Structures are given as structure tokens and as C-alpha cells.
Amino acid sequence: MLHIVDDEEIIRDSLAWLARSRNIAAASYESAQALLSALESAAGFDPDGECILLDIRMPDMSGVALFNELAAKDLARRRPVIVLTGHGDVPMAVDMLKNGAFDFFEKPFNDNQLMDRVLQALESSCAAGEEEAIQTRLAGLSMREREVLHLILAGKMNKVIADELGISMRTVEVHRAHIFDKMNVKTAVELARLLK
Numbered sequence: 001m002l003h004i005v006d007d008e009e010i011i012r013d014s015l016a017w018l019a020r021s022r023n024i025a026a027a028s029y030e031s032a033q034a035l036l037s038a039l040e041s042a043a044g045f046d047p048d049g050e051c052i053l054l055d056i057r058m059p060d061m062s063g064v065a066l067f068n069e070l071a072a073k074d075l076a077r078r079r080p081v082i083v084l085t086g087h088g089d090v091p092m093a094v095d096m097l098k099n100g101a102f103d104f105f106e107k108p109f110n111d112n113q114l115m116d117r118v119l120q121a122l123e124s125s126c127a128a129g130e131e132e133a134i135q136t137r138l139a140g141l142s143m144r145e146r147e148v149l150h151l152i153l154a155g156k157m158n159k160v161i162a163d164e165l166g167i168s169m170r171t172v173e174v175h176r177a178h179i180f181d182k183m184n185v186k187t188a189v190e191l192a193r194l195l196k
Helices: 009-021 032-041 063-072 087-098 111-139 143-153 158-165 169-183 188-194
Strands: 002-005 026-029 051-055 081-085 103-106
Touching: 002 009, 002 032, 009 026, 009 111, 026 032, 032 063, 051 063, 051 111, 063 081, 063 087, 081 087, 081 111, 087 103, 103 111, 111 169, 143 158, 143 169, 143 188, 158 169, 169 188
Parallel strands: 002 026, 002 051, 051 081, 081 103
Antiparallel strands: none
């Protein structure tokens, strides 16, 4: 989902049309507050990724203030921000890049280059979501399961793991089954690939 935040309706409409021409779902917001309200009521992150196209100069809450709020809530990683700026705003946009914005485009911009970057931001959002899910699953492992996991990733067989940890081979098998279940994999190869 592409979130377009710009106080000019014609810009929002043209960007939404451009996104749809690339098969990118888009939602438009006339203000920073409208986007924040929509994000608060959302059930979660879009599994297909999210990106925010953000104009810097807007009434009430500026794009810079919105970006700072998103960054403070650690939402800019899962929802990468691409800044749209006029000529006088370039130093501000550069500062936003230094603080974690995905990219910035100076108006007028090349439509195809902008949408290419939006697609890259959506991919980045998906990757961040997958990484977050993996970290959540890892956090759900017990201390012993983490020890067994480390040895599985080292390529050790159940008997060797049992000997190293001073537990029965049956206990290792139970831990291995729990690890595979919690990490949502079927084999040690899948597990290694997931945690590479």
C-alpha cells in the first residue's frame, strides 16, 4: 500500500493514478493528521509492504514533523518514507535522509524513477516485516531451545547435541520439533536458510 500525503488534491490524484498504472494500491491523505489517524485505526502492517510518499510543505503539521513522529514510533522502517520536495526544501530533505528517510525527489520529478523507488521501498517494507516476524519467533524460543538451535545450525546431529548438552536424545528430538514448529520450518536446511 502506498500512502500519499500531500495537501494538493491534484498532486494526490496524479500520484494515485501513477501508482495504479504500476499495480500499486494507493491511499491519499490531505494532511499529516489524516495519515496518522488512518495508521492508528489500521489493523496492522500490509503484508505486501507499505510506503509513504510525503510532501514536506503542508499546513498544520509539516512533512518533517510527521516524519519525525513516524521515526520516533519506529514506523519508518516498516513504512519507508519517500520525501517530495520543492526547490527550497532540499536541505530539509537531505536531513530527513540522514535520519532514515528512504529517498527524496525534487519536484518536478520523473514519474518512472519515482515509481521504481516506491517499488523498492515496498520490497524493503516486506523484508523488514519478515525480519521482524523471524525475531518474534526467535524470542518465543526457550533458553534450552536456543542452545539446541545453535547446535542444529552448526550442523550437529541429535546424538552429538545430546552429549554436548548432557540431555537425552529424545529430549533433543522434542526440542528440535518445538524449534521447527515455532520457527515454522520443516527441515534444518529451511531453518538455516531462514536465519542466514
